[in-house]
Amino acid sequence: xxxxxxxxxxxxxxxxxxxxxxxxxxxxxxxxxxxxxxxxxxxxxxxxxxxxxxxxxxxxxxxxxxxxxxxxxxxxxxxxxxxxxxxxxxxxxxxxxxxxxxxxxxxxxxxxxxxxxxxxxxxxxxxxxxxxxxxxxxxxxxxxxxxxxxxxxxxxxxxxxxxxxxxxxxxxxxxxxxxxxxxxxxxxxxxxxxxxxxxxxxxxxxxxxxxxxxxxxxxxxxxxxxxxxxxx
Numbered sequence: 001x002x003x004x005x006x007x008x009x010x011x012x013x014x015x016x017x018x019x020x021x022x023x024x025x026x027x028x029x030x031x032x033x034x035x036x037x038x039x040x041x042x043x044x045x046x047x048x049x050x051x052x053x054x055x056x057x058x059x060x061x062x063x064x065x066x067x068x069x070x071x072x073x074x075x076x077x078x079x080x081x082x083x084x085x086x087x088x089x090x091x092x093x094x095x096x097x098x099x100x101x102x103x104x105x106x107x108x109x110x111x112x113x114x115x116x117x118x119x120x121x122x123x124x125x126x127x128x129x130x131x132x133x134x135x136x137x138x139x140x141x142x143x144x145x146x147x148x149x150x151x152x153x154x155x156x157x158x159x160x161x162x163x164x165x166x167x168x169x170x171x172x173x174x175x176x177x178x179x180x181x182x183x184x185x186x187x188x189x190x191x192x193x194x195x196x197x198x199x200x201x202x203x204x205x206x207x208x209x210x211x212x213x214x215x216x217x218x219x220x221x222x223x224x225x226x227x228x229x230x231x232x
């Protein structure tokens with residue numbers, strides 16, 4: 001379920017601006033999606049210029065792009081810490097809660113992003129709003145589809161199995177699971193819903209990211225706006 005996006009120029013500004021937060025010697029979490037890809041390409045150019053970094057990829061796609069642009073890639077279990085993670089989002093609310101998972105990589109993204117000392121989100125203005133209201137991606141074990149559907153409906157959601165493009169059948173994640181996109185309408189309490197989703201048996205991970213973000217870089221036609229969790 002790819003989400004509608006803004007201009008590529010706005011995405012590029014956000015990604016490149018966030019990449020400037022990376023310093024020599026950092027271990028960097030490399031997010032997934034079109035805006036995060038701009039950050040990865042910018043880091044690749046910096047590596048060409050002598051920047052010493054290592055990347056921890058959140059998906060096969062981000063790993064392959066990192067290798068293509070010359071960023072050394074290591075596994076999460078090979079590093080003691082992640083200094084900064086740069087990742088995109090499908091939607092950001094005024095409280096800096098996120099919906100992620102349009103690329104079905106949110107399980108690995110959440111592991112890497114939550115492990116980082118600083119989590120920097122890169123978006124264009126089309127991804128921002130006062131409240132979250134887009135369907136929430138829920139990755140689940142394939143055999144648990146019927147049970148998880150029932151549980152999502154009991155919570156007030158309308159779940160839809162995400163189907164693959166140009167092939168028959170559902171989308172299969174990098175982890176070998178399937179995804180239900182659960183529409184809850186406007187989400188007034190992301191934290192409470194995140195807790196409810198996490199307790200459903202069979203759910204591997206959901207796309208609500210709450211109390212994880214340190215900065216949001218919003219690329220615009222005239223520059224970049226930075227929103228910080230500490231309000232500064």
